[in-house]
Amino acid sequence: MRILVQKFGGTSVASRESRLAAVRHVERALAEGYRVVVVVSAMGRKGDPYATDTLLSAVDETDAVGKRELDILMSCGETISAVVFASLLRSRGHEVSVLTGAQAGIVTNNQYGDARILEVRPERILEALERGCVVVVTGFQGVTLDGDVTTLGRGGSDTTATALGVALGAEYVDIFTDVDGIMTADPxxxxxxxxxxxxxxxxxxxxxxQGAKVIHPRAVEIAMQKNVPIRVRSTHSDDEGTLVTSATTSLESGALSDRFVTGITQAASFAQLVMDGPELPYGRIFVETARRGISLDFIYVSQDRVAYTVPERDAPAAIAIVRELGIEPRVVPDCARVAVVGAGIAGVPGIMAKIVSALEEEGVEILQSADSHTTIWCLVRRPDMERAVRALHRAFELSQ
Structure with missing residues (x-):
């Protein structure tokens, strides 16, 4: 049985016109001989009647509700979306089975609001597929071993789709969005x-x-475990979009070619803290920061300097922590990180030199940098972020 999982995001199911475009993708897959599992997000975005953020706005004090109860509320958007989508499929003559996350066998831990999938029990989905049904599953939700509804965090419908793809041995997982695929930079x-x-x-x-929002990274990590290919596609196009696989080479225009840099991405709203001096108690700094739930990035430690970034919203608390330890930090607010990403950059000389040269020519100061095998990050001031992205995109000739 050839299985295809198709996930449609909020904008893909927000209007009847978009839902019809999505249904045509389902029908095309059926015509190609696939058994289809559809995963849907809540309809639309904040302000739309059944979007997740709109549902949350119905509660005056979210802290007074409790995370367990909020998950029950937030799961309603996908349930409504699944029934609406199924009704359109039925009106076009298709047999349909709608399953909630729990009914689809998605078992999670009890980390309400950001649950992790423990296992998928796909028997009920397989039974419905054997009967010839299109199975429509509510994205973003699962159930604990105790039977409590959970949600999988932002981007959770992507995670639902790839988890089902792995459990079902799907040929592909298609992630349908309002863009044509993955771009070399933010267009x-x-x-x-x-x-x-x-x-x-x-x-x-x-x-x-590092900031690209086309697909949730946790979803990709799940697909990677069993090498299930993902296609990122547009709901309003027949093009197959961008294929995500384990291959390390790129197939462009029918020719096999190596590629050092894949794309440039960015994220804003960080503050940099720098502390200078001998015998800095960096162990205590990190312990206290972790104890108060503040995430650190761009961490640099030497004998007489400690530097790192925190989300801008956490900057006052992070500054207070080091001041309590008798240290006055130097703070650079309103920072952004720009990342050069590519599977081929590891061990290649000259990549950092090209980054520095490109940013210097644009007058962009690098406040801090870091690297891994596939990514080089530069911390810059927020007003310089877009110029930095354009300069790096040009330097690595990514438009060609």
């Missing part, structure tokens, strides 16, 4: 950003973690 910043035909799991994870 709102770089006008000549180019669509990528193929990227690796590692590359898209790094792009997603």
């Amino acid at each position: 709102r910043i770089v006008e000549d950003a180019r669509r990528l035909r193929r990227v690796t799991y590692t590359e898209i994870c790094n792009l997603a973690y």
Whole structure:
């Protein structure tokens, strides 16, 4: 049995026109001989009647409700969306089975609001597929071993789709969005950003973690465990979009070619804290910061200097922690990180030199940098972020 999982995001199910476009993708897959599992998000975005954020706005004091109860509320959007989508499929003559996350066998821990999937029990889905049904599953939700409803965090419908794809041995997981695929940079910043035909799991994870919002990185990590290919596609196009696989080479225009840099991405709203001096108690700094639930990034430690970034919203608390330890930090507010991502950059000389040269030519100061095998990050001031992205996109000739 050839199985295809298709996930449709909030904008793909927000209007009847978009839902019809989504249904046509389902029908095309059925015509190609696939058994289809559809995963849907809540309809629309904040302000739309059944969007998750709209449902949350019905509660005056979310802290007074409790995380367990909020998950029950937040799961309603996907339930409504699944029934509406199924009704459209039935009106076109298809047999449909609607399953909640619990009914689909998605078992999670009890970390309400950001639950992790422990296992998937797909028997009920397989039974419905054997009967010839299109199975419509509510994204973003699961159930604990005790039977409590949970939600999987932002981007959780992507996670639902790839988890089902792995459990069912799907041929592909298609993630349908309002864009044509994964781009070499944010097209709102770089006008000549180019669509990528193929990227690796590692590359898209790094792009997603560093700010690209096309697919949730946790979903990619799940698909990577069993090498289930993902296609990021547009709901309003027949194009197959961007293929995400384990391959380390890119297939462009029928020719096999190596690629050092895949794309440039960015994220804003950080503050940098720098502390200078001999015998800095960096162990105590990190312990206290962790104890108060503040996430650190861009961590640099030497004999006489400690530097790191925190989300802008956490900056006052982070500053207070080091002051309590008798240290006055130097603070650079309103920072952004720009990342150069590519599976081919490891061990290649000259990548950092090109980054520094490109940013120097634009007059962009690098406040701090870090690297891994597939990513080089630069911390810059927020007003310089877009110029930095464009400069790096040009330097690595990503529009070609």
